[in-house]
Amino acid sequence: xxxxxxxxxxxxxxxxxxxxxxxxxxxxxxxxxxxxxxxxxxxxxxxxxxxxxxxxxxxxxxxxxxxxxxxxxxxxxxxxxxxxxxxxxxxxxxxxxxxxxxxxxxxxxxxxxxxxxxxxxxxxxxxxxxxxxxxxxxxxxxxxxxxxxxxxxxxxxxxxxxxxxxxxxxxxxxxxxxxxxxxxxxxxxxxxxxxxxxxxxxxxxxxxxxxxxxxxxxxxxxxxxxxxxxxxxxxxxxxxxxxxxxxxxxxxxxxxxxxxxxxxxxxxxxxxxxxxxxxxxxxxxxxxxxxxxxxxxxxxxxx
Numbered sequence: 001x002x003x004x005x006x007x008x009x010x011x012x013x014x015x016x017x018x019x020x021x022x023x024x025x026x027x028x029x030x031x032x033x034x035x036x037x038x039x040x041x042x043x044x045x046x047x048x049x050x051x052x053x054x055x056x057x058x059x060x061x062x063x064x065x066x067x068x069x070x071x072x073x074x075x076x077x078x079x080x081x082x083x084x085x086x087x088x089x090x091x092x093x094x095x096x097x098x099x100x101x102x103x104x105x106x107x108x109x110x111x112x113x114x115x116x117x118x119x120x121x122x123x124x125x126x127x128x129x130x131x132x133x134x135x136x137x138x139x140x141x142x143x144x145x146x147x148x149x150x151x152x153x154x155x156x157x158x159x160x161x162x163x164x165x166x167x168x169x170x171x172x173x174x175x176x177x178x179x180x181x182x183x184x185x186x187x188x189x190x191x192x193x194x195x196x197x198x199x200x201x202x203x204x205x206x207x208x209x210x211x212x213x214x215x216x217x218x219x220x221x222x223x224x225x226x227x228x229x230x231x232x233x234x235x236x237x238x239x240x241x242x243x244x245x246x247x248x249x250x251x252x253x254x255x256x257x258x259x260x261x262x263x264x265x266x267x268x269x270x271x272x273x274x275x276x277x278x279x280x281x282x283x284x285x286x287x288x289x290x291x292x293x294x295x296x297x298x299x300x301x302x303x
Contacts (some may be wrong), residue, residue: 002220002254011023011058011100011105011134012059012105013057013058013059013060013105013106013107014057014059015057015058015059015105016054016055016056016058017045017048017049017052017056017057017061020051020058020100020105021042021045021046021049021096024041024042024045024096024099024204025038025042027099027257028041030202032150032194032195038123038267040088040213041092041095041096044088044089044092044093045093045096046079047073047089047245048066048069048093050063051069051072052069052258055145058097058100058105059105059106059107060070061097061110062110062279063110063111063112063114063235064152065108066093066111066114067068067111067114070086070089070090070114071282073086073089074086075093084168087116090114090115090116091116091230093111094111094112094114094116096111097110097112098111098112113280123294123295123298124254124255124258124289124295125255125258125292126255126258126259126262126295126299127160127249127251127255127256131247131249132160132259133252134246134247135156135241135242135245135247136157136160137151137245138241138244138245139152139153139156139157140153140245142240142241142244149219150215150216150219150220151216151220151227151229151234151237152211152237152238152240152241153212153216154213154216155169155227155234155237155238156238156251156256157208157209157212158209158213159253159256159257159260160256160259160263161205161206161209161258161260162187162203162205162260162277163256163257163260163261163264163277163278164203164257165253165257166253167232168279169226169234169253170227170231170234170293171190171191171192172187172189172225172226172227173190173224173225173226174217174222174224174225174226176188176189176190177205177213177226178225179210179214181192182207182210183207184204184290185204185205185206185207185209185210186202186203186204186205186209187202187205188200188202189201189202189203189279199279199280200279200281201276201277201279212298213271215234234253238251238252238253238256239251257278258291258295261278261284261288261292262273262292262295262296262299264277265292265293265295265296266296266299271285271289275288275289
């Protein structure tokens with residue numbers, strides 16, 4: 001079976017919407033889509049099925065009916081529908097009917113001319129250069145004062161340099177970090193699930209972080225997982241730096257990721273290299289680069 005073919009289920013233009021959805025579910029599972037994505041997509045189409053007459057076949061659904069359904073979601077259903085939810089529902093509908101049309105089960109694609117709802121989330125918060133310096137100095141002071149604890153310092157420095165996501169930090173293992181070269185150490189970002197292999201990448205590290213890492217590893221007897229604590233505990237470590245440094249901003253994994261990205265953007269890193277460092281697709285990069293361009297303007301205005 002090709003990646004775009006229909007599963008072994010008899011679907012024609014006269015098939016009712018709900019039975020056709022069962023075929024789409026089989027296809028999505030076969031493509032390795034996550035259970036959350038499948039649940040969301042099916043829920044969106046089941047909502048469309050509940051809106052249309054029960055005897056409506058997939059070949060008789062029109063563009064006008066789909067647009068009426070979307071208008072009903074926004075103003076006639078009586079249940080709030082956020083711009084983000086509406087955009088996802090349009091995506092679900094388009095994907096379903098495109099799949100049917102591509103496989104010759106309907107004569108035309110009624111969702112093709114439905115306008116895609118694009119939603120840009122608010123600009124993320126980042127740390128200025130002064131705030132980064134303050135946070136790092138605070139983290140170092142916390143690490144060296146009283147009972148030595150290098151966890152927060154090692155974590156913050158790594159996040160600001162690599163832009164790793166929380167899940168990637170939790171998945172980081174000792175054997176992912178290569179220290180063979182003193183001047184050019186690096187780490188590998190690895191994923192266990194095959195569908196995420198495109199996110200795997202190599203990121204250069206600094207000798208300064210490696211020196212800190214060696215001390216941190218010995219202090220905490222790190223043998224496998226580099227940060228063997230719960231996600232919440234790691235969040236507390238970052239929050240403590242925020243509080244002790246007197247910052248109004250609450251340092252988070254996401255904030256560090258955007259700060260790292262902005263640092264590289266402002267330093268003139270090649271945009272495709274930056275995209276690869278972040279481990280995101282070219283489609284995701286469109287929105288990310290748009291935000292970075294805006295953030296770069298904000299950062300220059302604060303200097």
